[in-house]
Amino acid sequence: MKKSHPSRLFNRELSWLFFNTRVLEEAENPDVPLLERVRFLSISAANLDEFYMVRVAGLRSQESAGVMEPGAAGMLPSEQLRKINRRAGKIVARQNECWSSLREELFEDRIRVLKMGDLSEVQSESLSKIFETEILPLLTPLSIDPTHPFPFLPNLGFGVALRLEAEDRDPLFAVLPVPLNVPRFIKIETSGKVSGYVAIEDVLRHFASSLFPDFNITETGAFRITRDSGIAVDERAEDLVQHFETLLKQRRRGRVIRLEIDQEMEHTLRDFLVQSFNCDEEMVSNAAMILGLRDVSSLISGGSKDLLFKPFTARFPERIREFDGDCLAAIAAKDILVHHPYEEFDVVIQFLQQAAADPDVVAIKQTLYRTSDNSPIVAALIDAAEAGKNVTALVELKARFDEASNMRWARDLERAGVQVVYGFVGFKTHAKVSLVIRRETTAAGHTLQTYTHLGTGNYHAQNARIYTDLALFTADPIIGEDVGKLFNFVTSYNEPRDLQKLSIAPLGLRGVLEEKIDQEIAHAKSGRPATIWAKMNALVDPIMIEKLYEASQAGVKVDLVVRGICCLRPGIEGLSENIRVKSIIGRFLEHSRIICFGNGHPMPSDQALVYISSADWMPRNLDRRIETLVPVESPTVHNQVLDQIMMANLLDNTNSWELRPTGKYIRVTAREERPRFSAHEYFMENPSLSGRGTALAESAPAPLEDENVPKTQIFRPKLVS
Known part of the structure; x- marks a missing residue:
């Protein structure tokens, strides 16, 4: 290009x-x-x-x-x-x-x-x-x-x-x-x-x-x-x-x-x-x-x-409680997406603590980019190693301003018998991944079952109270196999082949994003609905920006929620008139990365392609870091990310700013036709979809469910006039 x-x-x-x-x-x-x-x-x-x-x-x-x-x-x-x-x-x-x-x-x-x-x-x-x-x-x-x-x-x-x-x-x-x-x-x-x-x-x-x-x-x-x-x-x-x-x-x-x-x-x-x-x-x-x-x-x-802000209590997913607090059993039954800080980071901690204590768990593999002092994550890995499990920790020494603490954790882990690796010298390992491997008995005999956590944030308990992030837990064996190949890549330089669901930077993540944008361009040129919704912390990469310009010129409707740096110029006739960019700054630090493609259908829809990622769209993330792009396939989690999280971000008119073609940001305000709506308040007040238990089956509508608008007719949010 x-x-x-x-x-x-x-x-x-x-x-x-x-x-x-x-x-x-x-x-x-x-x-x-x-x-x-x-x-x-x-x-x-x-x-x-x-x-x-x-x-x-x-x-x-x-x-x-x-x-x-x-x-x-x-x-x-x-x-x-x-x-x-x-x-x-x-x-x-x-x-x-x-x-x-x-x-x-x-x-x-x-x-x-x-x-x-x-x-x-x-x-x-x-x-x-x-x-x-x-x-x-x-x-x-x-x-x-x-x-x-x-x-x-x-x-x-x-x-x-x-x-x-x-x-x-x-x-x-x-x-x-x-x-x-x-x-x-x-x-x-x-x-x-x-x-x-x-x-x-x-x-x-x-x-x-x-x-x-x-x-x-x-x-x-x-x-x-x-x-x-x-x-x-x-x-x-x-x-x-x-x-x-x-x-x-x-x-x-x-x-x-x-x-x-x-x-x-x-x-x-x-x-x-x-x-x-x-x-x-x-x-x-x-x-x-x-x-x-x-x-x-x-x-x-x-x-x-x-x-101070009125305090609120983070929720613990009711679905896990219904399995008597057994995280692995709840994940085996159905994928769960935990939305921090509205849901407790303790879910991530308990997932690893239970794996460390479970006699049938034989191996744990973990990336550590940032973690907190007195980290319960590190303590769980140490417990697992001392219990005789095979534990691998990929500690990233190049996590800026956390290098010293990461070196300290690496030494503690090595003393406990954890296999510690530092990834590639030329690439930061920025992916947030845990892999638990458990020996289980089925009708067909013994098998090794994988339980995977893939996140957009860090394994840092304090940050998880302030940063909005997503943590996907799945027992999907294909995801587990792909994650295993990711770890083998970083520990042995053995490039993964035939990844089925997971995309990894710097090997193929950029290509997958470009391919999905090209598909939206093709839908637009064929007269079908064509939409891209994406949320990230920074949009800098010139190649991805040019691809979005190409999509806009083809008629693809692009809505971006970019908290920090954005080098793309939106709203320029003939270049980017179909692109809107907004930034949300408020009580919590927006940190989750989400990418959604309409896939030939009006957004939001059950046919949309939805991904979560550890990567921002910057050259360093796409070309010089180990990052993940994860498809969201569970219907409940899919609806949670698309209908609940992305929709709330697009509708927010309390903490939002719109980027104008000049580079100036204008605060978005409530209007008579669209009353005040805060994404942060909405998530504090409503349980997430995949975390609901049976007692909450009728609660927490998506932001537009109560407006009597058919899903296929939900309009593209108009942020400001």
Whole structure:
């Protein structure tokens, strides 16, 4: 396929910044509870930190190397960096305004971030005691001269710089690095139910004179650094774990790619820091009202629960309860799709725990891309190995920012007798797969039965409370056989042949997607209904975007739910007028990947082809990662994904934004002909189809079932006029 012309694509970095702006808008949204708005502000700041650590660092490396090859959207690295700085500056300005507003609202709700001048005499005395007993012992004040070099600060390191003067000697510079285990906001005594806090940089500035009693402090300023966090893996490394340990140490010392300083810092201090961190001027930012806004999330614990989202209790699938909690028996009877976070992640944990304890289970194979501290998944695999089962764990060391914990889990698993492999050096294993093999007795004799879990998310219990993901459990022997070939591929380089249902990247997943889009194009050209519905986190791949343009030009109706980066330009006459793109940003982080093809019938229909996947549509996922594309064939699960999940996402007009041809996102609003509908609220209130037991057979209609519209006449959702 021919290469995309730049005008046909949005720049991926700018598209990501627009996504982060949508996150920030939730912090500005008065309909969101106050402390949740603080959380969204923190998330937007943390997102921006990671963006600089990885994406901006990569572009700066390209610029330093003299790369003159424009990206897919036609911009050189230097041009992208200029536009990123402008857009990021606008985001920081809005974060400042948002924080100023939130601080006032927090004050009214008895959560008060105070300046030193705001403290009463009693509070000042209390803070002095806290400083002397809890902060001072951890501080290392440093005067900088030839015998006292500038200290090392880790990534996201924070500190206060000072200029010192004394009689009969030249001025000195000094640094007060903030220790990692000191709170960002120091809690102080207040009356009644008021929670009072003082920012650590204000505390250090106030007490700095006691740390340098022989000097006059003429200038002070807070600063914060962001380091390059990329890792370049050497494929020739003989010991991958040792190699990663070395790389992680190097990452802590990665070059500074962003220096943030407070708005009032004098030029002498600024120049001192720029020289000390070997920064270029374009890496310096003094736009933030308060540095390290990601840390404002620590204020949430000091507030009332009334200022948070109304709590809800995740459901446990009733169908499993009807089998007395026996996950394997319930799966053997019928496929189950668990929809996180609305249904408990404990289903996944119990599935593996029961397999570990079952004497008839002979083998367990598991991928681990991300998992949580004190992981019950890892504990179940260890129990299984110690019980004498054959256990294989495919641990992905290249899971960004989780490398250290994954290495720790790998060692624990190996000590228990688990066969640990690390996949391919050149490919991340991003697929989310568990395979349980059980020896069972049938009328025909003994047989090995497979039970498979295929997910769109991670094996991370905490993430599963926030991320919307899908977990398919099936006893389909063909799926089990295909998954076995997937594991053999990663453990032995033995490419799977004759896969019957599962598609795998980088071998054939892209081809299957293109083939299904081509089939929709053929339906459209033959005058039959032709529709594509897809949900993903990012749409970047130029080849897939061109294929969707081709489908649009043939008359295929395409509705996309893309949470984050989208490089496709929708709604352009002659190119993409049949494509709509929306993004959902709300209480939960949309993370599931779903692809649906009309298959010559109006959508939604029982004849539609439905898939779930671990892969976003990005070159790295389709060409450089181990990913899965899984057909959904069980009628109940098929209806759950298509009629319930995808339909609710398309109808949402509470948390949704529509992408316009210009690249601008417009918030979707309820209208008289379509009342307010929130996908998140719908899923919190209604049980999923495949998890229903017999007692729930009549509950939880699909979003449009009560509108008396025949299924074949359900209209394609019109998001905004």
